[in-house]
Amino acid sequence: MEQKHVGIRDVAKAAGVSVTTVSHVLNETPYARTSADTRRKVKEAAKALGYGPNRMAQSLRTKRSGMIGLLSEEIATTPHAGRIILGAQETARRHDLTLVIINSERDASDSTHRADVDALVDRQVDGILYATMYHREISLPANLSGTPAVLIDAVDRAGLVASVVPDEVGGARTAVQALLDAGHRRIGFLNNSDDVPATRGRLQGYREVLDATGVQFDESLVLSAVSEPAEGYAAALRILSADNPPTALFCYNDRMAMGAYRAAAELGLTIPRDLSIVGFDNQQIIAENLHPGLTTVALPHYEMGAWAVETLVELIQGHEEHALPTHYPTVLPCPLVTRESIAAPRG
């Protein structure tokens, strides 16, 4: 039906007015006064013709594309990423912004990253979101500096751009507190062996809350391993077979917790009767389907995506005064998701 593109001129002709007037009524230009009758005629003509303004032409004229770019490392292939996209997209839509997503490989070269940024800049995006697949410290492509930007789940080594990350310390405190509240005092920690912010933050939270409760920190209760089920299994087996084993385990993530479940089963330990476990990440498919369901701490992916867009919008509009100094990353809470893997210690 709309074989040939219908433009603002067609609407003007149909309504018997000038294109100027059509533009004013369709955009509801605040200072432009138009008669009710004219407005009606224009709107009717536009609807009848199925007119939609050519956004590229608009952008060219207004210097605002209404698009923001989301540059992400492997985001499309990592399980949590979807919620970042969702949070960003729903928020973007609320601001009438279209999200353009570019997925780069995890270990892409600097020049690839620069090319991705250039692609976005050439497309005149109004701002850029830069997301990593897990909480990391990164250096940004130099050509990003000309465009408003915010980092998601990452902090800028140079401390120049706004960023939002999960509250690793607080999340760990929450998780361990749940164990303490249930009465546990010997709490093992299966930590990640990578030197990333989450590793350090979760250890810090673990220690802080133990301190606050007056429980002596016991180094032998903390094991580091690759944060996957197989390694979590091995580490759990080791710690649970030791003398004076812990009555509860705080796992760096749900994947390691998955391994810990298997270790417990092999050792004849029933969860949570003989062993309480708390995870981190709230990775749906794991936490919901382990038996019993895994109590864990959720990462605020959706919220980070939403926050990032809100902040980007402020940057674009030049309301930076409202924003905090960008070198302090914004930290979002990690709430506890209670299922059935925690009980009081035996006896």
Place this chain on the structure above:
Amino acid sequence: MEQKHVGIRDVAKAAGVSVTTVSHVLNETPYARTSADTRRKVKEAAKALGYGPNRMAQSLRTKRSGMIGLLSEEIATTPHAGRIILGAQETARRHDLTLVIINSERDASDSTHRADVDALVDRQVDGILYATMYHREISLPANLSGTPAVLIDAVDRAGLVASVVPDEVGGARTAVQALLDAGHRRIGFLNNSDDVPATRGRLQGYREVLDATGVQFDESLVLSAVSEPAEGYAAALRILSADNPPTALFCYNDRMAMGAYRAAAELGLTIPRDLSIVGFDNQQIIAENLHPGLTTVALPHYEMGAWAVETLVELIQGHEEHALPTHYPTVLPCPLVTRESIAAPRG
């Protein structure tokens, strides 16, 4: 640094030539002859100024935006979706196309879908990819008809637009054949209870390969349930506790297989010694981390994304002659991923 936008005029000025010439050398216009010296000067000036053409201005002029839209239902939140995006994006990049992703809610209204299509059309995308979160039959928004489009993991009820789906029948044949090859003859099938193409196709494949092998179809061996771990567990418990239970289970998906593993464990059955299991989907986190690893059939998500973009590019370029009649959906193979859950039946 690049405070004010550098345009083609700046390059022309710096190189001491006209904008026409700059355009020709930068775009390598085939019929335009330029001296080697001019080309060098232009390229140097462009690089020195960090010039990148304004894609919106280009598009406005050329009527080709170089963008294709990916409209998806919940794609960002479903575990497999990432691979569709990845396949589509890598292929798009190879064709110098930018992918614009719009995520719509699963049960969005028709008007929301229309609005999403309009958003893409207003942005002048050259074509649209429409993806669903699992193999489905759908009706397309009417306003899609003006734009080249291809469906991913979905077929058009009206049979008008090109589409690509997994070979459900073939995948099921492959899965069941693996069980037959191991020597099983009593093979249970835990099917999905939803009336979707995968349910029908996988049942068909199961029957076909049984027939081909001369194994009598036994209705009591086929159970239908919600395709989740809990229901898979219940169904497996039921079928394995019956008289003359099957020696192997073909599960509609890995999630149900996950439940079947638990049922087997409770029944004291060791996999694969006492019971062989084959799944469908190759959902990484499940299939890899179940013990023993789950042999399953992979869905060609990446390939569907890639195929869809290739086909869309042909449609855009008007090479439809190459394409098959669009009312036959293209079907892509589902290969077996062998792990450790299949062995010969006991005794």
Place this chain on the structure above:
DNA sequence: CTGAAAGCGCTTACAG
């Protein structure tokens, strides 16, 4: 081999 000029579809001072 090179350049002047029209025009893609809009918005926006500006004039009336």
Place this chain on the structure above:
DNA sequence: CTGAAAGCGCTTACAG
């Protein structure tokens, strides 16, 4: 309250 005209940054016949 309404409209003629300039111009956003490019590409592309066309002329030379």
